[in-house]
Amino acid sequence: MTETIGIWIAAFLTLCMFSFLYKDNPFYKFAEHLFVGVSMGYYIPYTFYNAFIPYAYEPLFLKKEYILIIPFIIGILYWFRFSSKYSWVSRYPIAFGMGIVGMGVPMGMHANVLVQMRTMMLPLNNINIILIFFGTISILLYFFFSKAHKGVYGKFTSIGIWFMMVGFGASFGYTVMARISLLIGRIQFLLGDWLGLIK
Amino acid sequence: MKRQIPLMIVLILGLLFVAHVFIPSKLSSDYLDWFMKWTKVIGPFAIVLGVFSLVLVHYNKIKRKAPNWGYSLVTLGALIVTTAVGFIWGIQEGTPYMWIFKNFNVPLGATMFSLLAFYIASAAYKAFRARSIEATVLLVAAIIVMLGRVSIGQAITHWIPDITEWILNVPNLAAKRGIALGVGLGMTATSLKIMLGIERSYLGGRD
Numbered sequence: 557m558t559e560t561i562g563i564w565i566a567a568f569l570t571l572c573m574f575s576f577l578y579k580d581n582p583f584y585k586f587a588e589h590l591f592v593g594v595s596m597g598y599y600i601p602y603t604f605y606n607a608f609i610p611y612a613y614e615p616l617f618l619k620k621e622y623i624l625i626i627p628f629i630i631g632i633l634y635w636f637r638f639s640s641k642y643s644w645v646s647r648y649p650i651a652f653g654m655g656i657v658g659m660g661v662p663m664g665m666h667a668n669v670l671v672q673m674r675t676m677m678l679p680l681n682n683i684n685i686i687l688i689f690f691g692t693i694s695i696l697l698y699f700f701f702s703k704a705h706k707g708v709y710g711k712f713t714s715i716g717i718w719f720m721m722v723g724f725g726a727s728f729g730y731t732v733m734a735r736i737s738l739l740i741g742r743i744q745f746l747l748g749d750w751l752g753l754i755k
Numbered sequence: 756m757k758r759q760i761p762l763m764i765v766l767i768l769g770l771l772f773v774a775h776v777f778i779p780s781k782l783s784s785d786y787l788d789w790f791m792k793w794t795k796v797i798g799p800f801a802i803v804l805g806v807f808s809l810v811l812v813h814y815n816k817i818k819r820k821a822p823n824w825g826y827s828l829v830t831l832g833a834l835i836v837t838t839a840v841g842f843i844w845g846i847q848e849g850t851p852y853m854w855i856f857k858n859f860n861v862p863l864g865a866t867m868f869s870l871l872a873f874y875i876a877s878a879a880y881k882a883f884r885a886r887s888i889e890a891t892v893l894l895v896a897a898i899i900v901m902l903g904r905v906s907i908g909q910a911i912t913h914w915i916p917d918i919t920e921w922i923l924n925v926p927n928l929a930a931k932r933g934i935a936l937g938v939g940l941g942m943t944a945t946s947l948k949i950m951l952g953i954e955r956s957y958l959g960g961r962d
Contacts, residue, residue: 558817558854562854562857562858563858565858565859566809566858566859566862567863569859569862569863570862571865571867573862573863573867573868573870574870577870577873583828585823586826586829587863588826588832588867589826589827589829589830589833589842590829590830590833590859590863591766591859591860591863591864591867592809592829592830592833593829593831593832593833593834594833594834594837594855594859594863595860595864595955596805596806596809596834596837596842597833597834597835597836597837597838598837598841598852598854598855598856598860599802600802600837600838601804601838601841601852602841602843602846603799603802603842603848604799604841604842604949605845605846606800606905607798608799611792611795611796611798611799612795612799615796616775616796621889623932624792624793624796626793627792627793627794627796627797629798630793630800631796631797631800631801632800634797634800634801634803634804635790635800635803635804638794638865639808644757644758644961646959647757647758647958648760648761649762649797649800649801649877650761650884650958651760651761651762652764652768652793652794652797652881653794653797653798654765654768654769654796654949654957655764655765655767655768655769655771655772655790656768656772656790657765657769657772657945657946658768658769658770658771658773658775658847658852658947659772659775659776659946660771660838660942660946661769661773661778661943661947662773662776663776664938664939664940664942664943664946665757665939665943667939668935668936668938668939668940668942669936669939669940669943671847672932672935672939673936674938675932676932680931680958684921684924684925687925687929688925688928688929689925689929690929690930691925691926691929691930691932691933692929692932692933692936694933695929695930695932695933695934696933696936696937699937701867703803704790709873715853716933717889718889718926719926719929719930719933720891720930720933720934721889721890721892721893721896722892722896722922722926722927722930723926723927723929723930723931724820724893724896725892725894725895725896725900725922725926726896726897726899726900726922726923726927727892728879728893729896729898729899729900729901730756730900730904731875732872732875732876732879732883732897732901733901733904733905735868735869735871735872735875736872737783738865738868738869738872739869739872739897741777741865741869742865742866745862755847
């Protein structure tokens with residue numbers, strides 16, 4: 557019984573969302589606002605049981621790790637964001653979290669620069685590797701604005717645009733496929749689970 | 756006190772992270788464990804900011820009887836009911852909380868994103884109308900990749916899946932690599948700016 561009610565509710569909400577294809581309307585607005593409320597409502601108990609209890613409450617109050625009172629208090633400082641007079645206090649937990657940017661310096665260089673350059677410097681022993689090499693160089697030079705993109709240099713950098721366009725086209729194709737597969741899933745739900753027209 | 760201490764915290768923790776990566780030792784791995792442990796304690800408190808902000812926005816809309824204020828009642832009602840259900844019956848499989856997730860969250864989220872299938876098609880039509888060689892290249896690459904990933908592409912000709920593989924492994928890889936190099940340099944520069952206190956917008960306005 558509850559499963560049947562659930563399927564009918566899900567079907568109604570799916571149709572409410574699809575009604576936006578006609579134009580913005582009260583059914584869509586209702587579904588949109590409901591989605592915001594339910595999503596936030598979902599994350600409150602989820603965070604409480606999966607983050608607060610195991611990482612804050614249990615170690616501090618059950619395992620008596622009293623040192624954790626410090627991050628506990630730092631966390632509470634977030635709430636000063638809503639005070640007009642003491643909102644600056646909330647900068648302390650934000651600053652603590654921002655400390656991780658230190659990791660971004662070596663890791664950004666390593667993963668996105670050094671590793672990419674190393675794989676680019678393979679022996680140029682076949683046409684595909686040569687194409688990848690020149691493609692990457694032309695893209696990098698396209699974004700180098702200290703020299704005017706004219707003459708042979710300008711022609712070379714314009715090859716970079718072509719490589720990027722192919723890359724963007726491939727990414728776009730993948731994005732469309734992902735959205736279409738979601739759409740197929742919803743149509744299957746409506747025609748199969750709800751109306752029982754397809755098995 | 757209001758700005759200098761947070762900036763000092765970022766600088767010191769940031770430098771310790773740089774040291775952690777370049778000087779692998781027990782001390783540096785202990786530092787990472789300590790930071791992660793404390794971050795996991797601090798993190799959950801931040802959700803209160805999001806909840807309070809959402810409630811405040813919709814409460815004010817209801818209070819002022821702003822246009823469409825009735826929908827704010829729907830948002831707040833859904834928020835209260837879902838939260839209460841989660842706390843009363845728990846969040847395990849088979850609870851009313853998971854029933855709400857399965858029958859409200861999942862269909863709403865999936866349909867919301869599937870709507871993009873329609874809009875992405877119309878946006879593509881406007882963007883791609885092959886007005887330049889570059890736009891044509893993008894259009895052709897997208898069509899080949901889409902065809903190459905479904906069975907109809909194989910049915911048309913066995914060349915389409917092969918060309919798709921080549922597009923993904925050669926020109927697409929060159930593009931991704933070029934962009935990754937730019938992202939890496941940008942990430943490093945931004946991280947340094949934050950650590951050194953040049954970029955401080957995350958601290959918010961005022962004094």
